[in-house]
Structures are given as structure tokens and as C-alpha cells.
Amino acid sequence: MENTYQTGVIMHEIDPDGDMILTLKNPCAPFAVWHEDDATPLPTSLDLSSQEPQGSDLNCSDEIIGLAPTSSAVTYRISSRHLSSASERSRKMRHQWEQKRESDGYFHISVEDWDSEALLAILNIIHLRNRQVPHEVSLEMLSKLAVIVDYFEFHEAVEVFSKTWIADLQGSLPTSYCRDLILWMWISHVFHEEDILKTVICTAVRHSLGWMEDLGLPIPEHIISQVDDRRREAAVQLVDGLRALKEGLQYGTKACSYECQCRFLGALIKGLDHFHVFDSTFEPLLGCGLTEVIKSTRQLRIPARSGRSSCDCTMNNLTYPFLGKVENDLRRLA
Numbered sequence: 001m002e003n004t005y006q007t008g009v010i011m012h013e014i015d016p017d018g019d020m021i022l023t024l025k026n027p028c029a030p031f032a033v034w035h036e037d038d039a040t041p042l043p044t045s046l047d048l049s050s051q052e053p054q055g056s057d058l059n060c061s062d063e064i065i066g067l068a069p070t071s072s073a074v075t076y077r078i079s080s081r082h083l084s085s086a087s088e089r090s091r092k093m094r095h096q097w098e099q100k101r102e103s104d105g106y107f108h109i110s111v112e113d114w115d116s117e118a119l120l121a122i123l124n125i126i127h128l129r130n131r132q133v134p135h136e137v138s139l140e141m142l143s144k145l146a147v148i149v150d151y152f153e154f155h156e157a158v159e160v161f162s163k164t165w166i167a168d169l170q171g172s173l174p175t176s177y178c179r180d181l182i183l184w185m186w187i188s189h190v191f192h193e194e195d196i197l198k199t200v201i202c203t204a205v206r207h208s209l210g211w212m213e214d215l216g217l218p219i220p221e222h223i224i225s226q227v228d229d230r231r232r233e234a235a236v237q238l239v240d241g242l243r244a245l246k247e248g249l250q251y252g253t254k255a256c257s258y259e260c261q262c263r264f265l266g267a268l269i270k271g272l273d274h275f276h277v278f279d280s281t282f283e284p285l286l287g288c289g290l291t292e293v294i295k296s297t298r299q300l301r302i303p304a305r306s307g308r309s310s311c312d313c314t315m316n317n318l319t320y321p322f323l324g325k326v327e328n329d330l331r332r333l334a
């Protein structure tokens with residue numbers, strides 16, 4: 001029997017003969033909140049859905065929304081044997097559960113802040129109720145499922161489903177730095193999808209506007225610092241190269257003539273001024289993406305030569321020594 005109501009608490013009968021009551025407290029907790037002020041993503045069409053307030057998409061069931069916030073809880077009658085056999089970690093937890101058998105004869109355990117539908121899906125899988133498991137899920141729901149899988153280490157137990165869920169969604173990986181990109185980082189880490197993780201890291205390095213966010217998800221520090229370190233390394237190379245080129249043009253060591261120096265120096269300062277790359281106190285590229293600065297440099301508008309003079313000076317030739325290296329390094333990430 002499903003959704004039995006007992007004094008304002010939803011009960012899911014996963015196993016009517018089960019010996020354990022699992023209580024989910026605070027089932028509508030905000031999930032993976034994106035702080036707009038910390039790292040405003042560039043407004044592309046792919047970002048639009050991810051810029052909605054997170055509180056609007058909590059995947060709470062209607063029943064839960066109808067409950068008073070102070071009493072909201074969801075319980076699941078389950079089999080401790082199924083739970084403990086689904087992973088090594090949950091097998092080890094069994095000893096703690098056995099301390100919690102109460103006078104009603106049930107083991108009682110509680111968790112909090114998870115999504116009730118995500119927990120229901122995972123418990124259905126663990127109890128082999130496969131017909132009750134959704135064949136398709138949203139990216140949001142997959143991220144919430146990953147939280148539970150990560151906690152109990154249910155990777156193998158859910159693998160048949162998780163591979164299908166991921167395969168259905170991975171065609172729309174974000175191409176800019178946004179909340180969805182971080183959710184994909186989380187999902188690909190939890191489900192050991194190395195190719196997706198590599199792509200996501202590469203996109204984050206190219207497009208993030210500052211330090212990598214983790215949205216409060218337990219993404220390992222080594223992944224976050226991999227993005228930050230590679231981004232910073234590329235940003236320093238790019239900014240150092242642009243500053244050296246500016247000085248070379250200004251003091252006459254670059255380009256063929258006074259006229260060419262003025263043409264390229266003017267284009268460089270006017271075209272890249274808004275990125276503040278020439279401010280000596282400026283932290284390299286905080287507030288703008290690597291790809292954005294590279295693209296703008298490639299597309300600088302260069303004043304035409306006067307008269308009939310001709311030479312081999314082009315912005316591509318002048319920037320190649322450093323821009324080529326930065327672009328190659330970024331390509332090697334993919």
C-alpha cells in the first residue's frame with residue numbers, strides 16, 4: 001500500500017513486511033543553491049533554465065507541499081536486509097541500526113534534507129520493485145538521486161538505471177558555466193562517468209568567471225581545485241602575454257613600424273579594455289571567461305594601413321606565441 005497518511009506523515013510501504021522504518025526529515029530542503037552574486041554566468045540560451053530560483057524546483061510531491069513545515073516528514077517501511085545487502089557501506093551500518101530497535105519491534109533510522117521522490121526511487125530499486133522506478137528523470141532529479149547513492153554507496157545496485165538515466169540526458173551537456181554544469185560535475189563524479197567529467201571540467205575551465213562553485217554538494221576538492229588551477233594557469237599565461245604585447249607595441253619592440261605599433265596598440269587597448277587585463281592590480285580574469293577574452297582578441301578590429309605600404313604584421317602573428325599555447329593547453333583538457 002502506498003501513501004498511507006498517519007498524523008500528517010506520509011508512509012510509503014516499500015515492503016509491507018519490512019522490519020525497518022526509515023524517516024526522511026525536512027524533505028523539501030533547498031537543493032544545490034546557485035548564488036547569482038558569486039559567479040554570474042554569461043546569459044546564453046542554455047543558461048536560462050538554470051537561472052531560475054532554486055526554491056522553485058524542489059521536486060517535492062504535492063502531498064509534502066501540503067504538509068505543515070514543522071511536521072513534514074516522510075517515512076518508508078523497508079527491509080533492513082535489502083538495505084544492508086545493497087552495498088558494503090550499508091552492510092557495515094547494520095550494526096548501528098540494530099542498536100535502534102524500538103518497542104514497536106522496528107529498527108528506526110532517519111535521514112534529512114533529501115528529496116522524498118529520489119529516496120523512494122532508490123528504495124524501490126534496492127527492493128527490486130523495478131516497475132515503480134522511473135525510466136527517465138530530469139537532471140535535477142538525477143543530481144538528487146546521486147546524493148543518496150553517494151551516501152549509501154549504492155553505485156552497483158542502481159547501475160542498470162543510472163546508466164540509462166545518464167545516457168538519456170548526456171546529449172544536452174551545458175556548453176557554458178552554469179548551475180547545470182556543476183550538477184553534471186557532481187553526477188559524473190558519483191557515477192564514475194570519466195568522459196563526461198573530463199568534458200565538464202574542460203567547459204568549466206574555459207567558461208567560468210572566477211572560482212569554481214560546488215553548490216554545497218560534496219564534490220571532491222581535487223576536482224574543484226583542478227578547475228581552479230588550470231583556469232588560473234591559463235589566465236596568467238593569457239594576461240601576461242597580452243600585457244607583454246602591449247608593452248612591446250608601446251616601446252617599439254613589436255611590429256614593423258611606428259604606424260603598425262599604433263594600429264595594433266590602439267586596437268588592443270580599445271578592444272580589450274573592458275576586461276581590465278591591462279590593470280596591473282587586476283587578478284587575472286576574475287569576472288570574465290577565458291574563452292571570451294581569447295575570442296575578443298582574435299576578433300579585434302585593426303585599423304587599415306594608410307597609403308600603399310605593406311608588411312606581414314597581423315594580430316594573429318603578434319599574439320600567436322602566447323595565444324597559441326593557451327589554446328593548445330585548453331584543447332588538451334578535452
Ligand SMILES: [Zn+2]
Binds near residue numbers: 255256257260310311
Ligand atoms: Zn607592420
